[in-house]
Amino acid sequence: MRNVIDQVPKSLAIMGGTFDPIHYGHLVTAEAVRYEFNIDQVLFMPTGHPPHKSQENITHSEHRYLMTVLATATNSHFNVSRLEIDRKGITYTIDTIKDLIRIYGENVELYFITGADALSHIFTWKDAEELLKMCTFVAVTRPEYHKEELIEKVEIIRNYYQSKIHFLEVPALSISSTNIRERVKKGMPIKYLLPESVENYIYKFKLYL
Numbered sequence: 126m127r128n129v130i131d132q133v134p135k136s137l138a139i140m141g142g143t144f145d146p147i148h149y150g151h152l153v154t155a156e157a158v159r160y161e162f163n164i165d166q167v168l169f170m171p172t173g174h175p176p177h178k179s180q181e182n183i184t185h186s187e188h189r190y191l192m193t194v195l196a197t198a199t200n201s202h203f204n205v206s207r208l209e210i211d212r213k214g215i216t217y218t219i220d221t222i223k224d225l226i227r228i229y230g231e232n233v234e235l236y237f238i239t240g241a242d243a244l245s246h247i248f249t250w251k252d253a254e255e256l257l258k259m260c261t262f263v264a265v266t267r268p269e270y271h272k273e274e275l276i277e278k279v280e281i282i283r284n285y286y287q288s289k290i291h292f293l294e295v296p297a298l299s300i301s302s303t304n305i306r307e308r309v310k311k312g313m314p315i316k317y318l319l320p321e322s323v324e325n326y327i328y329k330f331k332l333y334l
């Protein structure tokens with residue numbers, strides 16, 4: 126089987142997330158960033174034990190990993206990494222970026238894709254200043270948040286840390302994993318919110334009931 130790490134891309138964008146479950150909001154965002162910044166590969170990085178979410182409320186990492194593999198299988202520019210789910214202890218983005226530099230070398234141009242909402246809290250992340258120097262961030266705006274307010278917050282971070290942060294508006298997709306989990310629990314349809322393969326996986330393993 127092809128090993129993603131055998132291929133050394135010139136530019137690599139990391140799409141980090143809990144992906145519980147992955148949905149079209151994530152996929153549309155990743156594809157928009159790939160196209161806009163002419164990126165060779167997008168590496169989806171399901172979180173292991175994220176610092177900001179309680180482990181009891183998160184679906185087992187193997188389920189989240191497999192759903193991410195299913196969702197990304199049809200895009201030749203998309204791959205999924207096990208780096209974070211295989212790492213013991215709390216997973217921090219700075220450790221992931223350092224691992225990726227060790228694996229791909231210093232010359233790979235690294236991007237980190239994140240919602241502008243998540244980026245506006247980056248000063249609470251581990252070693253934020255160092256992290257902001259190591260890769261370019263793409264802050265995508267999500268429809269359900271106040272865009273202007275968020276952009277203002279992120280611009281303060283960008284100026285304070287003198288960091289490389291780009292903004293990108295993606296087609297309005299008001300989908301969230303929280304909403305999908307709630308819909309499954311209530312027996313409501315989730316069709317067209319996420320790939321059919323992921324929908325079937327959720328039903329097969331009776332997730333979110």
Ligand SMILES: Nc1ncnc2c1ncn2[C@@H]1O[C@H](COP(=O)(O)OP(=O)(O)OP(=O)(O)O)[C@@H](O)[C@H]1O
Nearest residue numbers: 141142143144150154239240243298300301302303
């Ligand atoms: N609909 C969307 N459009 C654009 N970006 C999104 C969307 N949903 C999530 N993201 C971004 O994708 C990344 C991973 O998100 P995550 O896996 O936490 O999904 P989520 O839908 O926000 O989940 P939850 O509802 O459980 O918090 C984050 O940077 C988040 O801001």
Ligand SMILES: O=C(O)c1ccc[n+]([C@@H]2O[C@H](COP(=O)([O-])O)[C@@H](O)[C@H]2O)c1
Nearest residue numbers: 141142143172177217218219243250251
């Ligand atoms: O490194 C940190 O301290 C850190 C703190 C909060 C979030 N992150 C990363 O941000 C990404 C998006 O997180 P989330 O909760 O929106 O899925 C995901 O890759 C997390 O690992 C990273």
